Amino acid sequence: EIPIEDFFQKAKAFESENKSAPIESDLDQVLSDIESGELDADRFGPIAEEDDILYFDGGQDSTKIKPVFADEFEYREYSPKSSDTTFAPDYEKLKEQITNDFEDYLLPPVELLRKSREKSEAEPEWVKQNIDVINQTLLSFDIDGEVTNYTKGPTVTRYEVSLGAGVQTKRITAIADNIQMSLSALSLRIEAPIPGKNTIGIEVPNQVRESVFFGAVVDHPQFLMSDDPLMLAVGLDIDANPVYTSIETMPHGLVAGSTQSGKSVCIASIIASILLKNNPNQVRLMLIDPKKVDLQQFADIPHLVTPIIDEVKKAVEALKWAVSEMERRYEVLKRFRSVNVKDYYSRRAQDSDFELMPRLVIIVEEASDLLISGGVDVEESILKLTQKSRAVGIHLLLATQRPSADILKGSIKANIPTRFAFRVPSSIDSSVVLDTTGAEKLLGKGDMLLSENGLIRRLQGAYLSPEEIEEITTFIKKQAYPQYLFTHNSLIEAAKTAELTAELDELFPEVARFVVKEDKCSLNKITQEFGIGFNRATQIVGSLEVYGIVSPNAGTKPREVLIGYERLEEILGKLK
Incomplete structure (x- = not known):
């Protein structure tokens, strides 16, 4: 037991021994260190590692905790983007071709194509034998004439x-x-006489x-240096000279020939001629191929206005679109007071509201079948x-195996003056194509007669292999991708609308207005x-529905009127 007086004395003594001066001096020292920027890192003494753990659960190591996600969330680890950009530049390059009007577009080089071998200039022995046989035959029929020249094609x-005086050509x-x-x-x-000559x-x-x-x-200055965007390389004539023609001067063409005559190769060479000279802003193509094989090698090229059409209903609507595009272009020429596309480009290209008007070439394979299936439309x-599309830069090429009258x-x-006639089965078919006989005597495999405004000449059509076509199209596809003006889906919708319109009763508009006015649809x-x-x-x-x-019909309940006058x-208006 300690008396209370002794307790207070000892407490007073302890207070006197532990004065506050050292604490104040320590505080002054800390303040001075803060002002000078020098603080001791261990001024608070050693700190245990366990003090860093803010949350601890059952002794589990926090570094092993993994995130948990909801079932619909797809977890993907972050990975840095690869520096490999093999495909990206090509894609960007294709997009640039659309935005810069194909300024950097490269035309396919003629080096992609095969060339013919050099020909021998020596006169074959069989030519001399044929001359002797012809002269001997004329002599045996007592015809005054002889072979004076020949041309080897x-x-x-x-x-x-050359015939003697007074000898009729009919005798030959x-x-x-x-x-x-x-x-x-x-x-x-037999050509009696040869146009421009006095011989048969x-x-x-x-x-x-x-x-x-x-x-x-095509590897000829006449083709390569020509400014005509629609020049076609057709083949070699009987004098072995290259023959070219222009779609612009045709202005439409008919290609006819039986199987294995060279018709499809001719169509391919026409398309290839266009691709070799024009970018997609200069010439566009519409290809209609009911056979589904002949023109598919040109699929996905940027020159197409729509994917290759291989169904009759789509073809009908595509041709209707071409007619409406023709009328629209005429309105543009009227607004600019231009006579035709050439005049439009030459005089109005600098106008502020000038719009591109690329030539449009429509190629129809098996046109006879399409005319039968598509009917009047x-x-x-x-x-x-x-009749009308030449001035606005739209041209039509029809190909058929059956040139039936x-x-x-x-x-x-009457409006297709240019005819490409390959071998046909009969003289009647030849007359349909050329308005004269001769195509039935052709040899096939490119042997053809070209009729331009009544002038007929014999040619050997140029051969273009599928491998060469692939080389050309691959070269083009690497630079640009197609930007279609309309798709097959829009053609299908247009065909359905046309079918519905054709089936509409003539009283449909009047009944529709009556129903909307009465706000009730009653059959009675x-x-x-x-x-x-x-x-x-x-x-x-039913058509109103x-x-x-x-x-729709709901049993005994009357039908409701769903729209007003404006709608x-x-x-x-769309049905007109």
């Missing part, structure tokens, strides 16, 4: 016969079969046929295009108001 040789044509028999020739064609031409197939490659025809569209009518042929009222039968009224109401004017007039 890649496929046939033309022997020129009358013995054509005898001359062919004497020569043991596969076929024989007898065309006989060569014993050794020479190949004519497309690359040899196809015939009407083709007729309008052939009841299909290719005179009204269509419609039959009484318009004096029609119940079946016809039912069909009209298709166009969303009235609600109704919009629908009726």
Whole structure:
């Protein structure tokens, strides 16, 4: 026990021993260290590692805790972007071609194509033998004439016969079969007389046929240096000279020939000629291929206005689009007071509201089948295009295996002055294509007759292999991708609308306005108001339902009117 007086004495003594001066001195020292920026790192003494743990759960190591995500969340570890940009530059480059109007677009070089071998200048022995046989045949029929010249082409040789005074040319044509028999020739064609000459031409197939490659025809200054964007490399004539023609001067063409005659290769060479000279802003193509094989090698090129069409319904709507585009272009030329596309580009290219008007070439394979299947709509569209589209830069090429007179009518042929005739089965077919005989005697495989405004000449069409076509299209596709003006889906929708419009009753607009006015759709009222039968009224109401004017049938409940006057007039306006 300690007396209370002793307790207070000891407490007073302890207070006197522990004065506050050292604490104040320590505080002064800390303040001075803060001002000078010098603080001891260990001024608070050693700190245990466990003090760093703010949350601790059951002794589990916090570094092993993994995130948990909801089931619909897809967890992906972060990974830095690869520096490999192999595909990106190509994609960006393709996009740039669209934005810079193809300023950097490169035309396919002719080096991608095969060339013909050099020809021998020596005169073959069989040429001399044929000259002797022809002279001997003329002598045996007592015809005063002889072979005075010949021209050796890649496929046939033309022997020129000079007749004596007073000898009729019909005497030569009358013995054509005898001359062919004497020569043991596969076929024989007589041109009496040769245009521009005073001799008769007898065309006989060569014993050794020479190949004519497309690359040899296009690799010529006349083609490469031409400013005509629609110049075509066709082949070699009988004098072995390259032959070119222009779609712009055609302005439409007909290509006819049976199987293995060279028709499809000719179409391919026409398309290739266009691709070699034009970027997609200069010429656009519409390809219609019901056979689904001939033109598919040109799929996805940037020159196409729509993917290659291989169905009749789509083809019908595509040709209707071409007609509407023709009318739209005429409105543009009218606004700019231009005569045609050439005049439009030459005089109006610097105008502020100038718009590009690329040439449009429409190529139709198996046109006869399309005319049969498409009926009046196809015939009407083709007729309008052939009559009016030249001035606005739209051109049509029709290809067919069956040049029948009841299909290719005179009204269509009258506006297609340029004809490419390959071998056909009969002289009647030849007359349909050329308005004269001769195509039935061709040899096939590119042997052709080209008729331009009535002038006919024999050519050997240039051969373009599928491998060369692939080289050209691959070169083009690496630079740009297609920007279609319309798709197949839009054509299908247009076809459906056309079908519905064709099936509409002539009273449809009046009944529709009556129903909207009454705000009620009653079959009895419609039959009484318009004096029609119940079946016809039912069909009209069904059409009202298709166009969303009235609600579907709900049993005994009356149909509801779903739209007002403004919406109704919009629908009726589209049907006109």
